[in-house]
Amino acid sequence: MFKDPEGNKNWTTMKIVAITVALALLFGGVAGAGFQTAKYIAGRIIPDSSPGTDQNDDSDGITEEDVEKIIETGDGNTVTVTDVSSVVKAVMPSVVSIKNTTTVTEQYRWGPGRTYESQSAGSGIIIGKNDSELLVVTNNHVIEGVDSMSVTFIDEQSYEALLKGADPNHDLAVIAIPLSGISESTLNQIKIAELGDSDKLIVGETAIAIGNALGYGQSVTAGVISALHREVTVNNVTFALIQTDAAINPGNSGGALLNIRGEVIGINAVKFSSSDVEGMGYAIPISTAIPVIDELELQETKVKVAEAEQGYLAIQTVDVTAEIAATYNIPMGVFVAAVENDSLAEDAGIQKGDIITSIDGNSITTKDRLDDKLEYYKAGTEVVLTIQRAADNVYEEIAVKVTLDEKPAN
Structure with a gap:
């Protein structure tokens, strides 16, 4: 804003x-x-x-x-x-x-x-x-x-x-x-x-x-x-x-x-x-x-990765729109509804209920924008997610380093 x-x-x-x-x-x-x-x-x-x-x-x-x-x-x-x-x-x-x-x-x-x-x-x-x-x-x-x-x-x-x-x-x-x-x-x-x-x-x-x-x-x-x-x-x-x-x-x-x-x-x-x-x-x-x-203009120039080589963030997400954020008093971003078992996302400590607000410093407000950003990363690349996590009914911002999985075959 x-x-x-x-x-x-x-x-x-x-x-x-x-x-x-x-x-x-x-x-x-x-x-x-x-x-x-x-x-x-x-x-x-x-x-x-x-x-x-x-x-x-x-x-x-x-x-x-x-x-x-x-x-x-x-x-x-x-x-x-x-x-x-x-x-x-x-x-x-x-x-x-x-x-x-x-x-x-x-x-x-x-x-x-x-x-x-x-x-x-x-x-x-x-x-x-x-x-x-x-x-x-x-x-x-x-x-x-x-x-x-x-x-x-x-x-x-x-x-x-x-x-x-x-x-x-x-x-x-x-x-x-x-x-x-x-x-x-x-x-x-x-x-x-x-x-x-x-x-x-x-x-x-x-x-x-x-x-x-x-x-x-x-x-x-x-x-x-x-x-x-x-x-x-x-x-x-x-x-x-x-x-x-x-x-x-x-x-x-x-x-x-x-x-x-x-x-x-x-x-x-x-x-x-x-x-x-x-x-x-x-x-x-x-x-x-x-x-x-x-x-x-100081960021590294990005080149999209071939789809078969793109990294995968093994989570299921829901958008937190401005309306939802205002209704439930939570931050806007991408809500983590589930984390896949035995995934690199789980190993990194991403939790159900986290709200992702950026990836490598690039603002994220919707799942589509998160997916769009991931198209520039190969599997095995480490990224930094900015996450809002609830603790005692208060959201705190934390940074989580996560290595991207390979995309599932399907």
């Missing part, structure tokens, strides 16, 4: 709006050493230059003169603008399209089921690089559970991407593209995004959304910041988001919400779904996202 932005003393008086939303993406059934990325400088985020260009080359950037010309009113105030072409030109090389492939299996009551591939689309923002990878941030819901991902840059060239880290509680994920596989031509055309400060946003100022709407490729919409700190609940998780009337359409998830200076102020996430409402889109504030991104 998002925390109150530091220093916002009006938060407790902010009107809470709890609404039903639809994830804004095109889903069928539904992401090191020598790190060089955006750094905190004088309270502002100043990113590296394009991975393949001269840092002093800002011919396509936004100059102070451009900004003053765009927002000049004569009385020192800013105004909403309609021509954002200079901003778009400067930032478009920092936004990517994401295409995913997922294997879907349908079971029929009568006769055999069927298996087919489903494709989905989303967006992402180039936020940094390390010695060997280009790093892109997107929404967790864009890449969760997919079998493969590809990223398309501004030059229409596509490259395979791998998951680096994901945090479903903040709906954020970082994916990585090996630098060795990206052509020099592409490197010369892309840029690392400049991250702004969403804590300084003012309701009514210009907002620009860039993303892969409907999976057709990058498109642009513009509007204003409609509200700040809006509480929105999606899949039992409550987020404090930026509200904008800049259209956020399916496929825009993970794309950039920008201010008039071309700085990323939010990561597009959801839109209100109703025939009675227009112009209600939401974005994760960048100042909230940055600490999460900083942690995710």
Whole structure:
């Protein structure tokens, strides 16, 4: 859950709006050493230059003169603008399209089921690089559970991407593209995004959304910041988001919400779904996202293991949803209903009644998310589970190291 932005003393008086939303993406059934990325400088985020260009080359950037010309009113105030072409030109090389492939299996009551591939689309923002990878941030819901991902840059060239880290509680994920596989031509055309400060946003100022709407490729919409700190609940998780009337359409998830200076102020996430409402889109504030991104980009890049080699956690589980957690006053997570006899899970000390909340530091809120994470581990691998265990009617957090079993033959 998002925390109150530091220093916002009006938060407790902010009107809470709890609404039903639809994830804004095109889903069928539904992401090191020598790190060089955006750094905190004088309270502002100043990113590296394009991975393949001269840092002093800002011919396509936004100059102070451009900004003053765009927002000049004569009385020192800013105004909403309609021509954002200079901003778009400067930032478009920092936004990517994401295409995913997922294997879907349908079971029929009568006769055999069927298996087919489903494709989905989303967006992402180039936020940094390390010695060997280009790093892109997107929404967790864009890449969760997919079998493969590809990223398309501004030059229409596509490259395979791998998951680096994901945090479903903040709906954020970082994916990585090996630098060795990206052509020099592409490197010369892309840029690392400049991250702004969403804590300084003012309701009514210009907002620009860039993303892969409907999976057709990058498109642009513009509007204003409609509200700040809006509480929105999606899949039992409550987020404090930026509200904008800049259209956020399916496929825009993970794309950039920008201010008039071309700085990323939010990561597009959801839109209100109703025939009675227009112009209600939401974005994760960048100042909230940055600490999460900083942690995710330092994780080891993950590669899915062949199904026959995947590890197995020999337990039976039940989801503890927000509703169940509130009703019975227990933590959200994955409830252990049973532990298989003579298993490595039993040897590790996992007990019936435990509630699993993370694996190797990655948050777990459902059985499906636990199963998804296990796809990256081979049998025989040791993992660390964060568990809430009841003792004298009080839950205490403990860490349990467990070696994964081999998957049963059936």
